[in-house]
Amino acid sequence: MNDHNLDERTRLGAIVSGSLTRGVEVKLDASVSVEDMAVGRYVAIEGEKRRFFGMITDVSLEAIDSRVTITPPDISDPFIAQVVAGTTTYGKLRVLPMLTIGSDAVSILEGPQPAKTVPTHFSEVKLASQRDVELVFGAEDDKRFYVGTPLDMETKVCLDVSEFVKRSNGVFGKSGTGKTFLTCLLLIGILQKRAAVSLVFDMHSEYGWEGRNEKGYKVKGLKQLFPSKVAVFTLDEESSRWRKVSTDFVVKIGYDEIEPEDIELLRQTLNLTEASTQAVYQLAREFGDRKWLEAVLNLSEDNGKQLISKLNIHDSTYRNLRRGLETLRRFPFLVPHASDNSVQRILEYLERGINVVLEFGRFDDFAAYILVANLLSRRIYAQYREKAEKAGGADMALPHPLVITIEEAHRFLNPELSAQTIFGRIAREMRKYNVTLLVIDQRPSGIDDEVMSQLGTKITCLLDNERDVDSVFTGVTGKSELKSVLSKLETKQQALIFGHAVPMPVVIKTREYGSAESYKELGFLEAAELKRKAEKEIEDLWAT
Amino acid sequence: MDLGTKVAEVIEASSAELMAQCYKLDQAPPLGSLVKTKGGSWETYAVVYNVETHSLEPGRRVVARGEEMGTEAEIFRANPQLAKLLSTDFRALVVGHCQGNGLYHYLPPKPAPIYSFVYVCQLEEVKAFTQSLDFLSLLADARLPISVDEVIAACLRYASRAYPDSQAFLIKAGKELAWLLSSDARRLNSVLKRLRQ
Numbered sequence: 001m002n003d004h005n006l007d008e009r010t011r012l013g014a015i016v017s018g019s020l021t022r023g024v025e026v027k028l029d030a031s032v033s034v035e036d037m038a039v040g041r042y043v044a045i046e047g048e049k050r051r052f053f054g055m056i057t058d059v060s061l062e063a064i065d066s067r068v069t070i071t072p073p074d075i076s077d078p079f080i081a082q083v084v085a086g087t088t089t090y091g092k093l094r095v096l097p098m099l100t101i102g103s104d105a106v107s108i109l110e111g112p113q114p115a116k117t118v119p120t121h122f123s124e125v126k127l128a129s130q131r132d133v134e135l136v137f138g139a140e141d142d143k144r145f146y147v148g149t150p151l152d153m154e155t156k157v158c159l160d161v162s163e164f165v166k167r168s169n170g171v172f173g174k175s176g177t178g179k180t181f182l183t184c185l186l187l188i189g190i191l192q193k194r195a196a197v198s199l200v201f202d203m204h205s206e207y208g209w210e211g212r213n214e215k216g217y218k219v220k221g222l223k224q225l226f227p228s229k230v231a232v233f234t235l236d237e238e239s240s241r242w243r244k245v246s247t248d249f250v251v252k253i254g255y256d257e258i259e260p261e262d263i264e265l266l267r268q269t270l271n272l273t274e275a276s277t278q279a280v281y282q283l284a285r286e287f288g289d290r291k292w293l294e295a296v297l298n299l300s301e302d303n304g305k306q307l308i309s310k311l312n313i314h315d316s317t318y319r320n321l322r323r324g325l326e327t328l329r330r331f332p333f334l335v336p337h338a339s340d341n342s343v344q345r346i347l348e349y350l351e352r353g354i355n356v357v358l359e360f361g362r363f364d365d366f367a368a369y370i371l372v373a374n375l376l377s378r379r380i381y382a383q384y385r386e387k388a389e390k391a392g393g394a395d396m397a398l399p400h401p402l403v404i405t406i407e408e409a410h411r412f413l414n415p416e417l418s419a420q421t422i423f424g425r426i427a428r429e430m431r432k433y434n435v436t437l438l439v440i441d442q443r444p445s446g447i448d449d450e451v452m453s454q455l456g457t458k459i460t461c462l463l464d465n466e467r468d469v470d471s472v473f474t475g476v477t478g479k480s481e482l483k484s485v486l487s488k489l490e491t492k493q494q495a496l497i498f499g500h501a502v503p504m505p506v507v508i509k510t511r512e513y514g515s516a517e518s519y520k521e522l523g524f525l526e527a528a529e530l531k532r533k534a535e536k537e538i539e540d541l542w543a544t
Numbered sequence: 545m546d547l548g549t550k551v552a553e554v555i556e557a558s559s560a561e562l563m564a565q566c567y568k569l570d571q572a573p574p575l576g577s578l579v580k581t582k583g584g585s586w587e588t589y590a591v592v593y594n595v596e597t598h599s600l601e602p603g604r605r606v607v608a609r610g611e612e613m614g615t616e617a618e619i620f621r622a623n624p625q626l627a628k629l630l631s632t633d634f635r636a637l638v639v640g641h642c643q644g645n646g647l648y649h650y651l652p653p654k655p656a657p658i659y660s661f662v663y664v665c666q667l668e669e670v671k672a673f674t675q676s677l678d679f680l681s682l683l684a685d686a687r688l689p690i691s692v693d694e695v696i697a698a699c700l701r702y703a704s705r706a707y708p709d710s711q712a713f714l715i716k717a718g719k720e721l722a723w724l725l726s727s728d729a730r731r732l733n734s735v736l737k738r739l740r741q
């Protein structure tokens with residue numbers, strides 16, 4: 001099917017029944033083997049008045065008469081096998097019609113529209129041509145970024161990045177399915193098309209400077225590819241140095257920056273009791289919002305005892321809280337007072353259009369991740385909000401859109417926490433202040449349904465847990481059909497994209513990332529080449 | 545058998561079938577072959593379904609004569625009158641007709657005229673006629689004193705000789721049968737087995 005003819009469409013069969021919501025049924029021609037079909041593939045249907053585009057959502061075997069299945073034809077005889085294929089027994093596809101294109105000039109100008117009806121009986125069904133796919137997804141341009149190819153095709157599927165960043169989005173898939181690689185590509189797309197600046201909370205330190213693929217080979221991170229557009233901030237200077245990462249800033253957080261809310265979010269992670277988190281608020285009232293943590297950490301045994309009796313805090317509660325807070329004390333990036341303001345530094349970079357990746361180094365546990373991501377995002381968001389409100393009042397341009405990328409999103413956005421965290425708020429508020437999220441998770445069922453349904457575009461690799469699959473499709477039409485498509489994805493480097501930024505759901509083989517070839521395609525020049533290019537430019541200068 | 549030459553004459557005709565007497569003893573067209581008559585303003589196409597050689601005079605049975613002879617041919621040499629007393633007839637099921645330039649795969653308005661000459665179709669004619677396999681339904685639904693499925697299989701095997709890729713033709717025809725006999729898997733199986741060459 002990798003045909004040179006871009007318009008080539010292979011005939012598959014004809015529509016025999018169906019409905020818009022459940023999809024139409026296509027009887028396969030005898031010459032087409034069910035084994036060559038695959039869910040997720042695109043088909044074009046020539047209706048009487050318009051052309052439809054749809055996706056194969058199921059493939060089945062049918063017999064014209066149920067008795068055939070009781071006295072099966074003798075297909076060990078190749079002649080009989082050929083005769084019964086497509087006649088007595090035949091293959092059937094279920095196709096979900098998604099878009100239509102009318103044939104008159106106006107509708108061609110309008111482009112593909114959502115399908116509101118189905119093609120007539122016996123309409124011809126063909127595999128979509130390369131050109132069809134291009135028509136639907138658009139060619140690569142200053143807004144559209146090439147993310148992958150449809151199944152069995154070489155056409156590029158492009159994502160309208162400027163639409164994408166208008167809402168919060170999600171990347172899902174079980175471990176090892178390609179979320180990180182895909183996210184890296186998305187971040188590059190956002191960067192290259194200048195759709196937004198990114199702030200990435202890079203738990204496993206793989207986006208900023210260097211990651212590794214499965215085989216253990218190094219994979220370039222964002223800063224290596226786009227040095228002038230990306231800054232790497234680190235929480236773990238030492239680890240960054242060992243890994244020879246060129247970092248731009250070492251993040252330190254003062255005790256005085258940690259608020260009682262931050263501790264509340266860590267309740268599960270630090271194993272705090274309900275009472276302990278309540279005690280934090282009491283302590284903050286006692287010592288002041290900025291001083292309480294340092295004060296509590298420095299309390300001597302005796303002073304502690306006095307304090308809790310004064311505040312009427314139970315001894316076991318106090319001990320539970322102390323144990324939790326001691327965990328925090330062990331993080332070297334937490335200091336009594338930070339000399340430089342990390343939030344301000346991050347904002348400075350973002351304002352200059354430079355993407356910031358914060359790597360966690362050795363502190364890739366949830367306590368550090370949740371604490372830092374929340375604390376920084378909350379304050380950055382507050383600044384964006386202030387700017388946006390000022391801009392709104394003064395009729396000025398809004399701040400440049402910001403996309404915050406978080407991994408293990410269910411840790412922040414589970415039903416228990418999503419109402420309290422800044423991330424829940426950003427997801428719910430849509431893009432009020434030009435800040436959106438890119439959430440990455442392998443366990444989407446852990447994320448609050450309300451947040452899931454607010455995500456504009458979902459990109460999901462293979463998920464095998466039924467609850468995760470269900471949660472990804474909350475509130476999506478054609479749910480059961482898409483579910484079957486999702487369950488058939490390959491275990492790696494394939495994803496189903498649906499939602500706001502794509503005209504119709506699409507299964508892609510994710511664009512290659514991590515090879516020299518792939519860097520080149522992304523516009524990266526190796527040092528030697530850069531030098532040659534510079535020399536050439538100088539030469540040219542003299543030549544004129 | 546010389547294709548295209550006349551081999552027999554219609555001696556009994558109805559809308560659905562015809563009976564013809566061959567000019568030469570034992571020289572009937574093969575079972576399943578396509579024959580046509582040219583009587584009238586149309587040509588009738590028919591598929592041979594039964595061939596019979598018998599005594600011409602009713603009541604006079606043929607008796608065995610060769611006990612003393614070395615070969616069967618000697619019987620005829622010793623009794624030259626036999627050729628006149630015996631006759632080979634065949635019956636053919638009407639499967640279509642040709643009128644003007646049109647070829648139709650359904651029954652003609654009138655039966656073939658009595659005494660019309662019967663020709664064995666040439667391979668090109670077989671090919672032209674079997675471009676459409678609609679006539680198979682006429683065969684499949686016929687009630688004959690012999691097995692219809694035998695006739696269908698013989699007819700298709702015969703027609704397949706007209707095609708350079710006879711296997712492809714048989715598969716196409718097999719698929720047509722699969723539709724026609726869709727409610728009878730056992731019967732379909734048995735016909736298909738007979739299509740193999």
Ligand SMILES: Nc1ncnc2c1ncn2[C@@H]1O[C@H](COP(=O)(O)OP(=O)(O)O)[C@@H](O)[C@H]1O
Nearest residue numbers: 175176177178179180181213214510511512513
């Ligand atoms: N787009 C891609 N290009 C090249 N290799 C990929 C791609 N996507 C996934 N892979 C391979 O699959 C492995 C797992 O992908 P990764 O993104 O780390 O998974 P996840 O983040 O979902 O656990 C990678 O190490 C890489 O070898």
Ligand SMILES: [Mg+2]
Nearest residue numbers: 176179180181
């Ligand atoms: Mg990962």
